[in-house]
Amino acid sequence: MYKLLLATKYLKTRVIAFVSIISVTLGVATMIVVNSVMAGFQTEMQDRLRGLLSDVAVMTHDTDGFEDPDKLMKIIHECQYVEATTPTHEMWGMMSFRVMGQEEQRPVRIIGILPEGKNQVSPLAKYLLSRQDKDLSNRDQVPEVDLNAPVTWDLSATALGVRKDKIAYDLLRNSETVPDGSGSASQVASEAPLTRTADSGEGPLFDNPDEFRIEDPNEFQADATPIDPTIPQPARVFVGSGLVSSPVPNRETGEIEVRAFINPGEDITLTTLKSGTPQPVSFKATVVDLFKCGMSEYDSNLVFVNLEQMQKARGTLTPPDPKHPNDNLDWKTGSVTAIQIKLTDYSKAKLVVEYLRERLAGMHVSVETWEQQQGPLLQAVEVERAILNVLLFLIIAVAGFGILAIFYMIVVEKTRDIGILKALGASSRGVMSIFLLYGLTLGLVGSLAGVMLGLTFVRYIDSIEECISMVLGRKVFDETIYYFHQVPTKVNPGTVIWVALGAIAIAVLASILPARRAAQLHPVQALRYE
Amino acid sequence: MPSILQIPNSKTRVSYLRALAISRAYSKGQVKVPVLRGVDLCVGRGEFVSIVGKSGCGKSTLMHLFGLLDTPDTGEVRLEQNRIDDLPAATRDELRNRIFGFVFQFYHLLPELTLLDNVLTPLMIRYSAWEYWRRRKEFREQACEIVKKMGLDHRLRHRPSELSGGEMQRAAIARALIGQPEVLLADEPTGNLDAVTGREIMDMMARLNEDEGLTIIMVTHDESIARQANRIVRLTEGRIQGLEEAA
Numbered sequence: 223m224y225k226l227l228l229a230t231k232y233l234k235t236r237v238i239a240f241v242s243i244i245s246v247t248l249g250v251a252t253m254i255v256v257n258s259v260m261a262g263f264q265t266e267m268q269d270r271l272r273g274l275l276s277d278v279a280v281m282t283h284d285t286d287g288f289e290d291p292d293k294l295m296k297i298i299h300e301c302q303y304v305e306a307t308t309p310t311h312e313m314w315g316m317m318s319f320r321v322m323g324q325e326e327q328r329p330v331r332i333i334g335i336l337p338e339g340k341n342q343v344s345p346l347a348k349y350l351l352s353r354q355d356k357d358l359s360n361r362d363q364v365p366e367v368d369l370n371a372p373v374t375w376d377l378s379a380t381a382l383g384v385r386k387d388k389i390a391y392d393l394l395r396n397s398e399t400v401p402d403g404s405g406s407a408s409q410v411a412s413e414a415p416l417t418r419t420a421d422s423g424e425g426p427l428f429d430n431p432d433e434f435r436i437e438d439p440n441e442f443q444a445d446a447t448p449i450d451p452t453i454p455q456p457a458r459v460f461v462g463s464g465l466v467s468s469p470v471p472n473r474e475t476g477e478i479e480v481r482a483f484i485n486p487g488e489d490i491t492l493t494t495l496k497s498g499t500p501q502p503v504s505f506k507a508t509v510v511d512l513f514k515c516g517m518s519e520y521d522s523n524l525v526f527v528n529l530e531q532m533q534k535a536r537g538t539l540t541p542p543d544p545k546h547p548n549d550n551l552d553w554k555t556g557s558v559t560a561i562q563i564k565l566t567d568y569s570k571a572k573l574v575v576e577y578l579r580e581r582l583a584g585m586h587v588s589v590e591t592w593e594q595q596q597g598p599l600l601q602a603v604e605v606e607r608a609i610l611n612v613l614l615f616l617i618i619a620v621a622g623f624g625i626l627a628i629f630y631m632i633v634v635e636k637t638r639d640i641g642i643l644k645a646l647g648a649s650s651r652g653v654m655s656i657f658l659l660y661g662l663t664l665g666l667v668g669s670l671a672g673v674m675l676g677l678t679f680v681r682y683i684d685s686i687e688e689c690i691s692m693v694l695g696r697k698v699f700d701e702t703i704y705y706f707h708q709v710p711t712k713v714n715p716g717t718v719i720w721v722a723l724g725a726i727a728i729a730v731l732a733s734i735l736p737a738r739r740a741a742q743l744h745p746v747q748a749l750r751y752e
Numbered sequence: 753m754p755s756i757l758q759i760p761n762s763k764t765r766v767s768y769l770r771a772l773a774i775s776r777a778y779s780k781g782q783v784k785v786p787v788l789r790g791v792d793l794c795v796g797r798g799e800f801v802s803i804v805g806k807s808g809c810g811k812s813t814l815m816h817l818f819g820l821l822d823t824p825d826t827g828e829v830r831l832e833q834n835r836i837d838d839l840p841a842a843t844r845d846e847l848r849n850r851i852f853g854f855v856f857q858f859y860h861l862l863p864e865l866t867l868l869d870n871v872l873t874p875l876m877i878r879y880s881a882w883e884y885w886r887r888r889k890e891f892r893e894q895a896c897e898i899v900k901k902m903g904l905d906h907r908l909r910h911r912p913s914e915l916s917g918g919e920m921q922r923a924a925i926a927r928a929l930i931g932q933p934e935v936l937l938a939d940e941p942t943g944n945l946d947a948v949t950g951r952e953i954m955d956m957m958a959r960l961n962e963d964e965g966l967t968i969i970m971v972t973h974d975e976s977i978a979r980q981a982n983r984i985v986r987l988t989e990g991r992i993q994g995l996e997e998a999a
Contacts, residue, residue, distance in 0.1 A: 224873055224876035225881075226881065228865075639862055642860045642861075643873075645848065645854045645856075646848070646854070646874050647848045647849020647877045647931075648845065648849075649841070649845040744822075746816050746821050749821075749856070
């Protein structure tokens, strides 16, 4: 009883014990905050990395892709864990568009997709800006699409409106640029489609046919009926927001805002290579939506285009009717470079990969899970987290040595009390227990306070970040630099328990040596201690 | 040896506590300084013995050896003919808690505890946490009774720093008595008190010896204080120079 009483009394009456508690509290709180942020970051990263990737992908090493994708998909579907598959055709290319009268180019990875199929294997819909709550700042359009609506290449009414306004604005600007009006027609022509096919009712495939080598002249043999520039291009794209936006300081508020220079409804030009011989081919496409998944690797690189148009542009798909090159295109007759697979149970991914590798052994394809595709990045985050934990543990170990030093001081300070207790019949083990109990109580109180402080910090981390930013006068967690609008956190109860137990263990371990010293004190010498 | 609970409580002049040719030396660096040189002393049950001598003559060391706070280099300490100085540490701790009560010159109360908790400390040490918790009311009443006898019942919740020297020494005596010891070992109990308070403390100890038959071994260098005992043992340079019965 005296052990508990004295341990509690020493804890309550000694300022130095309070200091030890604070060091344990801060150590535990820091560990919890850092672990939660790292876990949140890792989870978000994984979520976003996976967001645009399918569970498993079967990819060809041939840039021209493989023929008869339907047959391949049927083979893949024989695997029992496959829930959905979708073909894609990927190729590097260039995206160009006009901003403030200047031509801008971006190197991009163009991916031909079937939108609904892509949405089945990876939730593309949730990253489309028109469906996200948080929009790019200068896009004043209110999401008008049902968030659960299927992903299609149809333009929203707002996008069509933007398209009309843009074309009207361009016409007006061009007419102002050339006062006599003589040059306006050619300038408009350079930015708007020149011709359209008679029957399709849609714009032409190429912006300026003379600029690039044309493989299939039939596409441009249609009658040169004057076109309605407001009609969208047959090629439609979802463009990564990072490609067409940049952070701009707001003149009024001074805050950094992300502004897009291309909006849904506007046209861009994509240039890629023909299959077979590496010849450039260019085509115009209308932006249906922008996407932002938070991974700059994707947001600043990817452009999703309709699969058939991609196949047609690369020359792997021949239109059934040369006079109407955009009608009745069937992607199954073209080639694809990858099949994206969604599994019913991701834990079976390794089995599926092994099965498919065996099954498709003769086809020169690689089969990888999304984690294998993003291995280095995931590993980097994991290594970073592990190193940070080691460093933080060292900090707590330093706190542990602090406790050890403080305990030694307390033992020295309490030497006479130890003598008194021994004179009253306390055993060496009993005296040792006082200090071990003291360490345990200190660890318990410190850990409990640390857990509460850490969890509170995590709970209000965004408000705290705002306060710190306000004090420092600059953003601590700049969303234009980092991937996230908010500091991502994920509290893992298991980690919290381990951190708390670790801190308690360190406090007890740190008290062992001083406790042993106290226990070994000779009662007479202790009583005579001045 | 018989269990400590079986030690008879009757007052007798038969040798109860005995030092047999005990020697003790302390090391000061390489040098060994002898403090006690073959001391033989026999204390009967219910006796009040004063050990007097100059500073450094070994009187406190002798008291510590009797109270099992220290062990002799040579010789034996016997309690009722049973050697107790060579017992295992745990048994010596238990004996110290049950048989001996200590009173020190500088009171040696635990500064963090209230007077009541200080008095209760020997019982907290003696019993397990569960046993103590179960009987806490009984112990508290027992402590309050002793404290009241000492005239400190108005100071129960006070800490040692809030008490006077005399009050602290009375609290120390109360603490020594709570465990109903057989022997009270007092090391200069009045050494830090004024004459009046010192006399009060001595009267209290004399009453305890006479009324309750408590064996008392008191170390002092004050002749007048020593004379209140039944017997005076004179110690010079680690040897007993004389034994005299007090008037």
